Amino acid sequence: MAMAYTTPFILFYILLTITPSLAESECNEGATLCWNCPNTGSPSSATFKGNLKAILFSFSTLLKPQNDVVRYYNMTVGTKPDDQVTAIGLCRGDLIKDPKLCQSCLNDTATSVLEKCPTQKEAIIWAEKCMIRYSNDDSRFHIMENKEPPKVLKSPKKYTDVSAEKFKEGLESLLDKLIVNASSSVEKYASGSVNVTASRSIYSLVQCIPSMSQKECSDCLDESSSMIPDQCCGGVEGARVLKPSCTIRYESGIFYNVTDNTSSNTNYSFEPSKEIGEEKNSKDKTVIPVLSSVIGVVVLTILVHGFA
Incomplete structure (x- = not known):
């Protein structure tokens, strides 16, 4: 016998199927913070969490930037396979001469990612002026991820x-x-x-x-x-x-x-290839002579037949 599905059941099923993806990837109000916390397996261990905190809160205090141009940090702590953490921190390129703002952004974002992704072994969080990403698999940082859906x-x-x-x-x-x-x-x-x-x-x-x-x-x-x-x-x-x-x-x-x-x-500098208004005017100018020619032919025909 076919099972009858009520509207509440259907709605519940839809919510059940979409809720995990919504929980893994979110933005706050105003989108000043967006994060992605994929479920990649078993929850992180206490050792993993300790290593993660050590890295995240050292970006702005203990580590020197990877180069002299931008404030980019990259560090790995722990041993494979359970407790290793590789993390990167990157401030927006225009903050090169504002280290305090970069430091503040990294600190705030580190706190936020620990709150938003408390048990995940992999996460990424984007703030307006910086981003933080971490994973227990350092190979993830050497792969081009163009196919990953953007936010x-x-x-x-x-x-x-x-x-x-x-x-x-x-x-x-x-x-x-x-x-x-x-x-x-x-x-x-x-x-x-x-x-x-x-x-x-x-x-x-x-x-x-x-x-x-x-x-x-x-x-x-x-x-x-x-x-x-x-x-x-x-x-x-x-x-x-x-x-x-x-x-x-x-x-x-x-x-x-x-x-x-x-x-x-x-x-x-920017030079548009063709203005829409100019294109429209060009079409109008083309239509006017054609209409004039048609009208002239019609009038001439009437006159010829009229005097015939």
């Missing part, structure tokens, strides 16, 4: 003062230039802006994990930028695409610090 956050604000085509063209032009600059630099970071119209500018930054190669960084950012604006963010003033290995953000107002590195803070 996409878009602004609730929509632009109305410029055409969608012109905004898209300006944004794509800006991202293309930033990706080239970031992937070819030591810091794997670039920021800049473009004036779409006299009153509308777009500001953006892109960043990869500094240990990535030029090709790895470029591939990661290219895949993320391909989602903007058509797949996720059409018509909105700003958005973020967050991945374990790279991030992209754009806004209608400046949101990053301008550093002395001019190659990472450039206002790029």
Whole structure:
């Protein structure tokens, strides 16, 4: 006999099936923090947790940056297979001359990831100005994860003062230039802006994990930028695409610090290929002569037949 499913049962089943994924990947209100806590097996041990805390809270105090350009930290503690922890901490590229803000972000984010992912052996958390990632499998940090679903956050604000085509063209032009600059630099970071119209500018930054190669960084950012604006963010003033290995953000107002590195803070020129308004006017101008010719032929025909 067929089983009859009531509406409450169906709703319960749907909630049951989607709840785990929602619990593993979330953002707080305002999306100032987003995290992903995949369930990768048995809960972490007390030794693992101790090693993890030791790493996370040493980023901003005991360790020196991996290089002199960006504040990037990478450390492994413990022995395989149960208690080893590999963790990275990365501050946004524009914080190079603001170590206190970088330190504060890493400390706050370390506390948050321990709260959000209390038993997981692997996690990643993105704040606005820094990110932290850890795993019990250090090979995870040497794999390009382009296929991993990104977290996409878009602004609730929509632009109305410029055409969608012109905004898209300006944004794509800006991202293309930033990706080239970031992937070819030591810091794997670039920021800049473009004036779409006299009153509308777009500001953006892109960043990869500094240990990535030029090709790895470029591939990661290219895949993320391909989602903007058509797949996720059409018509909105700003958005973020967050991945374990790279991030992209754009806004209608400046949101990053301008550093002395001019190659990472450039206002790029932008020449639209063709204005929609001009295209429309061109079509209108084409229609007018055609209509005039048709009307002339009709009038001439009437006159000829009239006098015949």
